[in-house]
Amino acid sequence: MNFIAEIVIMPLKELLDPQGKAVEHSLQKMSFKEVDDVRIGKHITLKIAANSKEIAQAKVEEACKKLLANPIMEGYRYELKEA
Amino acid sequence: MNFIAEIVIMPLKELLDPQGKAVEHSLQKMSFKEVDDVRIGKHITLKIAANSKEIAQAKVEEACKKLLANPIMEGYRYELKEA
Numbered sequence: 001m002n003f004i005a006e007i008v009i010m011p012l013k014e015l016l017d018p019q020g021k022a023v024e025h026s027l028q029k030m031s032f033k034e035v036d037d038v039r040i041g042k043h044i045t046l047k048i049a050a051n052s053k054e055i056a057q058a059k060v061e062e063a064c065k066k067l068l069a070n071p072i073m074e075g076y077r078y079e080l081k082e083a
Numbered sequence: 084m085n086f087i088a089e090i091v092i093m094p095l096k097e098l099l100d101p102q103g104k105a106v107e108h109s110l111q112k113m114s115f116k117e118v119d120d121v122r123i124g125k126h127i128t129l130k131i132a133a134n135s136k137e138i139a140q141a142k143v144e145e146a147c148k149k150l151l152a153n154p155i156m157e158g159y160r161y162e163l164k165e166a
Contacts, residue, residue: 008126009126010126023127023150023151024129026150027129027150030150032142032145032146034132034133034142035129035142035146036129036130036131036132037128037129038127038128038129039127039128039129040125040127041125041126041127041128042124042125043091043092043093043123043125043126044106044121044122044123044124045093045120045121045122045124046107046110046118046120046121046122047118047119048117048119049117049119059115063110063115063118067106067109067110067113068106
């Protein structure tokens with residue numbers, strides 16, 4: 001079975017997000033004064049072949065831990081659906 | 084009222100995504116051979132103050148068009164919920 005994973009990797013809440021701050025300032029200068037708390041992370045989609053959703057989930061979890069997210073600075077969450 | 088927008092900006096399907104390809108190759112070398120079609124985009128969250136959800140939506144749409152997404156290379160989608 002094939003699954004599609006949608007993975008969201010965001011800077012941890014406790015940390016400053018310089019990219020988000022830069023975009024926030026740009027937006028506020030551009031007549032978007034009502035915008036606040038901009039945070040920018042990564043959105044990753046991938047296809048994964050596995051015999052069950054549980055196996056696919058374990059693989060995605062491992063991929064996040066080993067390569068996709070930096071646990072010192074980032075948190076991750078994901079959703080899996082059948083392709 | 085305050086709203087939280089979750090904005091997803093992804094490279095268009097028609098375009099090659101070099102960052103996604105690089106990560107795909109790394110994963111495949113790291114015992115994730117079952118992974119395919121990796122694509123990497125941006126995930127942006129922001130807070131927006133507006134009198135109604137419609138106004139907030141129009142503002143987020145405008146921000147995506149004017150600053151956040153590059154329409155030549157990227158597509159965007161978003162969800163708004165009350166904070």
